[in-house]
Amino acid sequence: MTEISGKVAFVTGAASGIGLALSKSLLGHGAKVMMSDIDEELLIKEFQSLNNPNVAMTVCDVSKPNSVSAAAEQTIKTFSKVHHIFNNAGVSLAGFPGKIALEDWKWITDINLMGVVYCTEKFLPLMLSHGESGHITNTASMAGHVAAVGMGPYFATKYAVVGYSEALRAELGTTNIGVSCLCPTWVKSNIHNTISKSPVAGKNDKYKKSKSYEIVKALIENGMDAEVYAELCIKGIKSDRLHIFNDPAAREAMTERHKLLQKDYDQNLVDLEK
Numbered sequence: 001m002t003e004i005s006g007k008v009a010f011v012t013g014a015a016s017g018i019g020l021a022l023s024k025s026l027l028g029h030g031a032k033v034m035m036s037d038i039d040e041e042l043l044i045k046e047f048q049s050l051n052n053p054n055v056a057m058t059v060c061d062v063s064k065p066n067s068v069s070a071a072a073e074q075t076i077k078t079f080s081k082v083h084h085i086f087n088n089a090g091v092s093l094a095g096f097p098g099k100i101a102l103e104d105w106k107w108i109t110d111i112n113l114m115g116v117v118y119c120t121e122k123f124l125p126l127m128l129s130h131g132e133s134g135h136i137t138n139t140a141s142m143a144g145h146v147a148a149v150g151m152g153p154y155f156a157t158k159y160a161v162v163g164y165s166e167a168l169r170a171e172l173g174t175t176n177i178g179v180s181c182l183c184p185t186w187v188k189s190n191i192h193n194t195i196s197k198s199p200v201a202g203k204n205d206k207y208k209k210s211k212s213y214e215i216v217k218a219l220i221e222n223g224m225d226a227e228v229y230a231e232l233c234i235k236g237i238k239s240d241r242l243h244i245f246n247d248p249a250a251r252e253a254m255t256e257r258h259k260l261l262q263k264d265y266d267q268n269l270v271d272l273e274k
C-alpha cells in the first residue's frame with residue numbers, strides 16, 4: 001500500500017486540468033503539496049483559491065534543468081523532504097509528417113519526455129536520501145499505448161514515457177520507491193490549446209482550423225471530470241498499480257495492437273525458419 005497521508009508531493013503542470021485535480025486530491029488524502037507550473041499567473045490564481053496551509057507553489061519550466069533544480073530546492077526548503085513526484089506537465093502537437101517544424105518537435109520532446117527525465121533525475125536522489133517510502137507518477141496517455149493519425153509527436157513522446165516508466169519500475173524494484181504511469185483518455189482540461197505555446201505552429205491560429213483540433217477539443221470538453229480521474233489515480237497509486245487507465249472503450253484498441261504485435265512476431269519466427 002503506497003502511503004499518501006503525511007507525505008510531501010511535488011506536482012508539475014499543477015495549474016490546470018489533471019495536475020490541478022491531482023493536487024486537490026493529494027491534499028484531500030492528507031499530503032502536503034508543492035504545486036508547480038510554467039504559467040505563473042494561473043498557478044498563483046489556483047494556489048490562492050486553494051487557501052490551504054498544506055500547499056505551496058513554485059514556478060517551474062520542466063524543460064529547463066536549472067528551473068527543475070530551483071523547484072527541488074524550493075520544495076526541500078518549504079517541506080524539508082519530498083516523497084512523491086507527479087511528472088504531469090505536458091503539451092500537445094498535431095501535424096502531418098513532413099510539415100511539422102523541427103523546433104516544434106524539440107519543444108514537445110523537451111517538455112513531455114525530457115521534463116519527466118529532468119524531474120526524476122533531480123528528485124529521485126532526494127526521495128531516496130531520507131529512507132522513507134515514496135512514489136514516482138508519470139503522466140503518459142492512452143496515446144502511449146495506441147497510435148493513430150494526426151498527432152505523431154504527441155504519440156512518440158507518450159510511448160517514450162510509458163517505456164521510461166516501465167524501466168524505472170524495474171530499476172527501483174529493490175527500493176521503497178514505487179512507480180505508476182497515468183494513461184488517461186479524454187479528461188476535461190486545456191491540453192488541446194497547449195499547441196498555441198509551440199514555437200512554430202503556435203505562431204498563428206491555423207491549427208484551430210484543422211479537423212483534428214476540432215475533434216480533440218470536442219472529446220476533451222466532453223471528457224471525464226479531472227477530479228474523478230485524479231481520485232482514480234490516487235486509488236491506483238495506493239495499490240501500487242503500474243498503469244492507470246480510465247476508458248473502457250479504448251481497451252479494444254490496445255487489444256488489437258497486441259494482436260498485431262504477436263502476429264508480426266510469429267510471422268518473423270516463421271520467416272527465420274525458412
Ligand SMILES: NC(=O)c1ccc[n+]([C@@H]2O[C@H](COP(=O)([O-])OP(=O)(O)OC[C@H]3O[C@@H](n4cnc5c(N)ncnc54)[C@H](O)[C@@H]3O)[C@@H](O)[C@H]2O)c1
Binds near residue numbers: 016018191192220
Ligand atoms: N486531458 C486529457 O484527456 C489527457 C489525456 C492523456 C494524457 N494527458 C496528459 O495529462 C497531462 C496534463 O495535461 P492536462 O490534460 O491536464 O492539460 P492542461 O493543459 O490543462 O494542463 C497542463 C499544464 O502543464 C503546464 N505546462 C506546459 N508546459 C510546461 C512546462 N514546460 N513546464 C511546466 N508546466 C508546463 C501548463 O501550463 C498546464 O497548466 C499532460 O501530460 C497530458 O499530455 C491528458
